Amino acid sequence: MLSADYVFGLALALVVTLNLYFASRIERERVAMQWDRNGEPTWYASKWIMMCGMVAFMAAVRLFIWLPSTYARSACTAFSWE
Numbered sequence: 001m002l003s004a005d006y007v008f009g010l011a012l013a014l015v016v017t018l019n020l021y022f023a024s025r026i027e028r029e030r031v032a033m034q035w036d037r038n039g040e041p042t043w044y045a046s047k048w049i050m051m052c053g054m055v056a057f058m059a060a061v062r063l064f065i066w067l068p069s070t071y072a073r074s075a076c077t078a079f080s081w082e
Contacts, residue, residue, distance in 0.1 A: 008062050015058065019051040 031050050032041035045053070 004065075008058075012055065012058055015055060019054070023047065023051060 026047050029047055030044040031047050032043075033045045033050065034042045036042050
């Protein structure tokens, strides 16, 4: 495993822990997700969708970073002239 995997694991654990800790402090069930130029919310999402969405987004970004780094490395070694 790369050191980036350890950092990602720690960051993911921190986000999940903070989500669980602060979930009870968010009083509303729906949270504003995007604002317009006047500072007014344009759409809302469920509190749990917002919190789980952040974890899913982190995992998706890590996956898209991991895939090219894994398969590009193996493709480069397959055509090595050494």
